[in-house]
Amino acid sequence: MRLLKRFCAIFLSVMLVMSLGIVTAFAAAKTGSLTLKDSHGNVMSNSTFDAYQIISWNSGNMAVNGTFKGIIKNALGITSSDDADIMRAIGNLRDKGTAAAKFAADVKAGILSMNPKAVTTAQSKDGKFSSLPYGYYLIVQTSVGEADGTALSDPILVFIDKAETEVKVKVSAANIEKKIEVPDPADSKNKIYVDSNTAAVGDKVNYRSLSTIPVYPDDATNITYKITDTLSAGLVFDADTPINVDVVDVAKDGSITVVKNLKEATDYTISYKDNGQTFVISMNGANSDSNLIAWGKEGYRIRVTYSAILGKGAALANVNFGSTGNPNSVKLEYTANLSNIRETDYDTVITYTNKLVIVKTDTLGNRLKGAVFELYRNGVKVDTQTTGDDGIAVFDKIQQGHYVLTEVKAPAGYNKMNDIVFDVEAYNSGSLRIPNTKFEIVKHGNAEVAASYKAIWVVKGECTNAIIVDNCNGTLTTTIKNSSFKLPGSGGMGTTLFTVLGVMLISAAGTMFVVYSRKRKSAAR
Known part of the structure; x- marks a missing residue:
C-alpha cells in the first residue's frame, strides 16, 4: 500500500510537470534494483518471480503498457483508454487495501491467460531483480523455496523509482502442533496442553492437533491438505470418543473460538491404515479449495481432537513401560505452490507409564505363592494382585502419584507385611517434571522418539529403600522379605513350635490319665 501511495504521489507530480510544459531533467531512462524479502528480512533467494511492467516512467513521461491496457481497464472497471484516466483510477486505490489486492489479482489472472513468458519484463531466480526500468510493476511469485514459505504469495504491486527498492513479501508458513490434554496440576478444574504426560494402563489419553493454513492466492485450485496421525502400538483409538475436526480462531492468549464444526464426507474424509493405528484426514469436500483459501486469509487453523486408550486389550503387550514412552505423531501434507506438495516434520507427544513388580520370598530367598496385595493411588484402589508360583505379582x-501398598492376605503360616507408603514422580530431563510443555521433540517418527526421549522415574517416601528403580528400563521393583517387613520366613519355627507343644501336652495328659487310673484301681482294692 505504501508503494501504491508513492506511485500516486509521483504520478501527480508528473502530471503537474507535464501540464506546465517543464522540461524534465531525465536525459535517459533510469533503472533500479528490487529485492524481495520475507517477514524476517531474509532475501527470498530460493523462490522465483516474474516482473511485469504495467506502467513505464521514461524521461519524465508515464505511460500504460499497451500490451496490458485492456486487462488493466477490465480490472479497474473503467472504459476510458486514456493513460491519465487509467493511472488516476489506480491512484484512487491507494487507501483501499482490499480493492488494490483484487486489482492485482485480476491483472495477474489476465496476464496468465496470455502467454506470460512472452510478455515478462524480467525474471528472478534468487529474489532479486537488477536493472529494472523505472515504472510500476506487477510481481508474480512462480515457485516457493523451502525456506521462503509454503504457498505462493499474492501478486505484488511495486513502484521502481530509485536505485534500490526492497519489498517485504507476505509469505505463509504451514505447520502442525500436537498436544496432550491434561488437568492443570495447579487447578484440576482447568486443562493444559503438554508434550509429555504419565498415565496408567487402561487410562484415556486426550489428544489435540492445531494446523495452520497457508495463505493461498484466490485462483488456487486442487489444493492438497492432509493430516496424518499415527499412534504407537501401545495405544488404541477410543471408539467411544469420535474424531472431531473443526475450524478455529486462536487468539494471542491461546484461547480458542470455534468458527465451524466440519462434517465428515461433506468437508473432509478419513481413511485408516497400519491396522488402524494411523488415520488420514483429507480436506477434499466440494468447496475445499474456496474454504481453505478463505480460512487461510483469516488466519484460522484446523483443530483435530480425539482420544486413545493406553494398553487396551492386545495392545497391552506393546506398551512401553518405564523410561521408554508411548509416542503419538502427526504431520501435515499440503500444497506449497501450484505444482509442489510438501510435508511438515512429525510433531510428537509421548505418554509414559510404569509398573510395580513385587517379588515375595522367605528369608532364604525362596519364592512364596498366594500373597494378595492391594495398591492404592491418591486414596483410590488401583488393583489387586496375587503372587503366582514364581512368587511375583505385577501392578501394571x-x-x-501417592501410593500405599497393602498385603491383605499372607501365604499360609506367614504374617502380613507392614504397608509400604511411597510417592512416584517422573521427569524428562533434569528438572523438567512431567507433564510439561517444554519438552521439544525434534526426532521424526515414533520409533526414533521412543528410543531417544526417555522418562526418569523417582520414588520418594519413608520406605523408598523398599522400591527400586531399574537403572536400565526404569520399572519399579520391590522384594518383600522377612528381614524387611517382619514376616516369618518359610521353614521357621512358627508351626513347628505349635506342633511340638501340642504333642507334649497330649503326652503329659496321657501320662497323667494312666497314673490317675492306676491310683483308682489301687484304692478300689
Whole structure:
C-alpha cells in the first residue's frame, strides 16, 4: 500500500510537470534494483518471480503498457483508454487495501491467460531483480523455496523509482502442533496442553492437533491438505470418543473460538491404515479449495481432537513401560505452490507409564505363592494382585502419584507385611517434571522418539529403600522379605513350635490319665 501511495504521489507530480510544459531533467531512462524479502528480512533467494511492467516512467513521461491496457481497464472497471484516466483510477486505490489486492489479482489472472513468458519484463531466480526500468510493476511469485514459505504469495504491486527498492513479501508458513490434554496440576478444574504426560494402563489419553493454513492466492485450485496421525502400538483409538475436526480462531492468549464444526464426507474424509493405528484426514469436500483459501486469509487453523486408550486389550503387550514412552505423531501434507506438495516434520507427544513388580520370598530367598496385595493411588484402589508360583505379582497401572501398598492376605503360616507408603514422580530431563510443555521433540517418527526421549522415574517416601528403580528400563521393583517387613520366613519355627507343644501336652495328659487310673484301681482294692 505504501508503494501504491508513492506511485500516486509521483504520478501527480508528473502530471503537474507535464501540464506546465517543464522540461524534465531525465536525459535517459533510469533503472533500479528490487529485492524481495520475507517477514524476517531474509532475501527470498530460493523462490522465483516474474516482473511485469504495467506502467513505464521514461524521461519524465508515464505511460500504460499497451500490451496490458485492456486487462488493466477490465480490472479497474473503467472504459476510458486514456493513460491519465487509467493511472488516476489506480491512484484512487491507494487507501483501499482490499480493492488494490483484487486489482492485482485480476491483472495477474489476465496476464496468465496470455502467454506470460512472452510478455515478462524480467525474471528472478534468487529474489532479486537488477536493472529494472523505472515504472510500476506487477510481481508474480512462480515457485516457493523451502525456506521462503509454503504457498505462493499474492501478486505484488511495486513502484521502481530509485536505485534500490526492497519489498517485504507476505509469505505463509504451514505447520502442525500436537498436544496432550491434561488437568492443570495447579487447578484440576482447568486443562493444559503438554508434550509429555504419565498415565496408567487402561487410562484415556486426550489428544489435540492445531494446523495452520497457508495463505493461498484466490485462483488456487486442487489444493492438497492432509493430516496424518499415527499412534504407537501401545495405544488404541477410543471408539467411544469420535474424531472431531473443526475450524478455529486462536487468539494471542491461546484461547480458542470455534468458527465451524466440519462434517465428515461433506468437508473432509478419513481413511485408516497400519491396522488402524494411523488415520488420514483429507480436506477434499466440494468447496475445499474456496474454504481453505478463505480460512487461510483469516488466519484460522484446523483443530483435530480425539482420544486413545493406553494398553487396551492386545495392545497391552506393546506398551512401553518405564523410561521408554508411548509416542503419538502427526504431520501435515499440503500444497506449497501450484505444482509442489510438501510435508511438515512429525510433531510428537509421548505418554509414559510404569509398573510395580513385587517379588515375595522367605528369608532364604525362596519364592512364596498366594500373597494378595492391594495398591492404592491418591486414596483410590488401583488393583489387586496375587503372587503366582514364581512368587511375583505385577501392578501394571503405575503413573505419578501417592501410593500405599497393602498385603491383605499372607501365604499360609506367614504374617502380613507392614504397608509400604511411597510417592512416584517422573521427569524428562533434569528438572523438567512431567507433564510439561517444554519438552521439544525434534526426532521424526515414533520409533526414533521412543528410543531417544526417555522418562526418569523417582520414588520418594519413608520406605523408598523398599522400591527400586531399574537403572536400565526404569520399572519399579520391590522384594518383600522377612528381614524387611517382619514376616516369618518359610521353614521357621512358627508351626513347628505349635506342633511340638501340642504333642507334649497330649503326652503329659496321657501320662497323667494312666497314673490317675492306676491310683483308682489301687484304692478300689
